[in-house]
Amino acid sequence: MKVVLTRKRFIGATAVLTAAYLILLITWAYVTPAFRSPDAPMHYNSIMRLVNGGGWPDPGTARIDEGVLTVGKEGGLVSAEATGFNQRYFSTVPDGLIQGTGDQFPWIHPLPEDDRAVPEFGDGYTSGIDQMTQHPPVYYGIAAGYLKVLGADHWQWDGQLLALRVLSALMVMWVVPATVYTARKTGLGRRLSLFAGLGIFAIPQLAHVGSSITNDSLYILVGALVLAQSARVLFGNPTKRDVVISGLLLGLGLWTKATFLVFGLVVGLSFVLARAAIPAGRKWLYGVSAGMLGVVVGGLWWVRNLIVYGSLQPSGMKIAQADWGTESPDLRDFLPIAWTDFVESFWGKYGWLEIPLPSWMIPTLTLCAVAMAILGFIAAKGRRTALSALLPFPVLVFAIILGQSWLNYVYTGQVAGMQGRYIFPAISALAVLVAWCFVSLRRQLEPRFAQIAECVYVISVPLIASYGVWWMLQTVYRDNDELLKFSWTTWDRWSIATGATLKLWVGATLGIFAIIMIVGCYLARACKHGDTPPAHVYPTHRDIESLERTGNQPGHVERDAESDEFLKQHAPVPVGAGAVSLGSESHAEGDAHAGGIESDPSIAHGSHEESDVSDAAEQVEQGDQVEQDDQAEEGDQVEHAEESSLDDVRTVDQLRGVAPVRPTDDQPGTANDDQPVVAHDDRTRGAHEPEFENSGIESAGEVPVEQIERAEPQVGQDSTDPASDEPDASFDGASDAQDKPE
Structure with a gap:
């Protein structure tokens, strides 16, 4: 049975994930x-x-x-x-x-x-x-x-101590919904956005630090909020309000740590590289204004340091200089130690960096995360430039602390300061990039193998989080005579919570993890194989909603005869249970070459003959079915429709630049439960069929929104929400530059 992840269910699932992470953080406390x-x-x-x-x-x-x-x-x-x-x-x-x-x-x-x-x-x-x-x-x-x-x-x-640890937990817990929000804005569907939020659980060190008494808690919280706001700007329609919000968040972050200054670049790039169809000059103005506002709000402390102490961040400790004698500092000695310290303290090096996770676990997690991030970046076709705007923080902060650690090594002879927690404010961007890899897996693998990969992910992440807690318990409260290698009694004697029971919180953590694993596997199994649609799939009302909601509407343009003729030939209409033709029903039955698209009467009567537009059929049919299953979702769509003006006329180029087509749940050539989907084959293309990627759409003229129709759902057919399962896909073959509106 196909699961429908409606908006209400999506919000509820995000709330459950957030509550689960709070429970994990309090357990760590x-x-x-x-x-x-x-x-x-x-x-x-x-x-x-x-x-x-x-x-x-x-x-x-x-x-x-x-x-x-x-x-x-x-x-x-x-x-x-x-x-x-x-x-x-x-x-x-x-x-x-x-x-x-x-x-x-x-x-x-x-x-x-x-x-x-x-x-x-x-x-x-x-x-x-x-x-x-x-x-x-x-x-x-x-x-x-x-x-x-x-x-x-x-x-x-x-x-x-317990009260202060709970305060930190209440700050860091919001990283999960911020990550889900960021993933959704970048184009991931609802299911994969939840997977991105789940990825936060896979870093035990984040939970350890996030439940400690430290200014890192506010540092991490504001960083996650800055990334969420930057994603909103990148993939939305930036306004003056966004300038104010981005500037205030940047300013607040500057009141945490000096390394937050790097987020100024992220905020600026989010406006400059925004995909909205607004003038480049305005984008630069917004970016510079947001950065300046951040400096005004949060830069006073650092300006004061420069004036009073002559340093951006004067050292709070006195350190002794090393005597190198006849030797000299060597990068070949420094770099392996620095890299090992950084990676270990990113995944798990508890206490005063004295309790590292097992040696086999660190490289395994690192290799998996890097491979998934690379696959995710490759899968984000048409969005890589925008996604890159979210990634400067971890890269530049790593370079900064590496340089500082080298200078410290030269002066003291010790490698210090290489701690992975310094990039935790950008953990949302890394989790989103990892979640994008499942888009690639759904495209490249057979459905069952893609489902298995997702099930492995949703099972492994809670297990990693649980193992991280157990590793701390068996280290600091060790008792080799116990089955779990630690003593509950020893913990009870040292507990910082008078009258509290550790077993209660550990049990709650394990219980909610079990629920997450079961529901996650169900989502992976119930959601079908998906891929980006062909470039010629025409946008539906659902694809234009973001354009209408943000008010990013081109001015009214008078339609001409050529535009009306194009729509008459290509407007999608319901023509049967098996497939949908891009031409009208009368054209499908009569003129086999109407609009330059080869049609056949059998298509209109529900047969499964090969057709170049079967992929578009699935996209159009599924666009309306979720409203049949959930009245709340229908109300949401009606609200959006009321906000739009159906008299607006948009060119296809404008639609492609601002509102990319959402993919279907079924990859061309794969089965759809009850009805087969015909594979795309160049051999079935008619002699008069236009090449949409190169000429057909570009020469189509202006397209009125009111003539973009959606098919009615067929009785007995599974319901789905194309926006809730797979990413908003840009057109195939389009580069980052082409994907942006002119």
């Missing part, structure tokens, strides 16, 4: 021991300093409060004799990369929950430096206000 995430004590110190009115000191001058060190000792991160958060005082974990002087964490006996301290701040400071004042204070101000509203400033430290 419970699993991770106190301060066992990158720079957590320093982030906590900066937040509590603001809570207690301590302000925002100059970079390199802020000290770590004694109250924070007390939390580190009671939480088991450092030994009781520690005078700071130097890693030599750290407790170690089984198979961990940090070898401190502390005891093995799983065998430390923690304080009872009731004896944990309520931190007092301002009574004294350690010798450690809080380097977080090198960043803007916006995230820390939000977190401090959040604790004040909750009244958590006088809680025990475990309650404060």
